[in-house]
Amino acid sequence: MTYQPVPVFLYHSVSADPPPWIAPFTVRPRVFAEQLDLLADNGLDVVPLRRLVASLRGGPPLPPRSAVLTFDDGFADFHSTVAPLLAARGLPATLYVTTGALGGLSWPPERGSLLPPAPMLTWRQVRELDPFVEIGGHTRTHPQLDALPRQSAREEVLGCKDRLEDALGHRVDSFAYPHGYSSRTVRRLVDEAGWTSATAVRYGFSSGADEPLRIARLMVRADTTRDRFLDWAQGLGAPVAPFPERALSRAWRSYRRLRAGIDHPHPSLPLTAR
Numbered sequence: 001m002t003y004q005p006v007p008v009f010l011y012h013s014v015s016a017d018p019p020p021w022i023a024p025f026t027v028r029p030r031v032f033a034e035q036l037d038l039l040a041d042n043g044l045d046v047v048p049l050r051r052l053v054a055s056l057r058g059g060p061p062l063p064p065r066s067a068v069l070t071f072d073d074g075f076a077d078f079h080s081t082v083a084p085l086l087a088a089r090g091l092p093a094t095l096y097v098t099t100g101a102l103g104g105l106s107w108p109p110e111r112g113s114l115l116p117p118a119p120m121l122t123w124r125q126v127r128e129l130d131p132f133v134e135i136g137g138h139t140r141t142h143p144q145l146d147a148l149p150r151q152s153a154r155e156e157v158l159g160c161k162d163r164l165e166d167a168l169g170h171r172v173d174s175f176a177y178p179h180g181y182s183s184r185t186v187r188r189l190v191d192e193a194g195w196t197s198a199t200a201v202r203y204g205f206s207s208g209a210d211e212p213l214r215i216a217r218l219m220v221r222a223d224t225t226r227d228r229f230l231d232w233a234q235g236l237g238a239p240v241a242p243f244p245e246r247a248l249s250r251a252w253r254s255y256r257r258l259r260a261g262i263d264h265p266h267p268s269l270p271l272t273a274r
């Protein structure tokens, strides 16, 4: 059986002037606006992530040509640049924040994150955005969850949810794995913590048969060409979930675990390999 491909786009920063470490994962505002318009021009329906999750959990199916927009980490440009461009088009999105990376006052104070320095959202801005976009969690410190001891991974997954729910005063349901990395154990922890969905990377389309705790996403990067984006908008150019984990991903995880054991955790940049 084949399934209708659902592109779940993953963005990081949208800026004309990003710090060098995030530049390869940053889309310029003009290009981002063009991509949003391409979706509309090609008849895609941008739906909230929760509608995809509902369809994966047996609820109503999505409109035939749906897409989802997601943003990882919590860069400050979401507030200044992304939100106005989304609002002007009435588009829903999910913003996954690393709670330890957020600026401004928080009590008790967070202990920081592994992300290199960059302008990040403040807690106040996250609260301002909350009525307009879905705020999701992306751990406290942005570790590679699948290379952490179980107890530390649990604390990251649960602690981030508690902090967000305290700050926003309501439930938060949606989680994204830092770097897209998860394992069966990590997915179980995410489920036990009460997250109802979790997005990975996987470089593929989601679909009505995808896994709610391992939703496939397509990463839009600085080097994503217009043609590549247009292919994705048309459901072309990437595998459609469910598909098995690649042997390469498994090998890469073993390597990262080994490094974490003998040395220090692999540098915490966003996805350098899959």
Ligand SMILES: [Zn+2]
Pocket: 072, 073, 138, 142, 177, 178, 179, 270
């Ligand atoms: Zn991230």
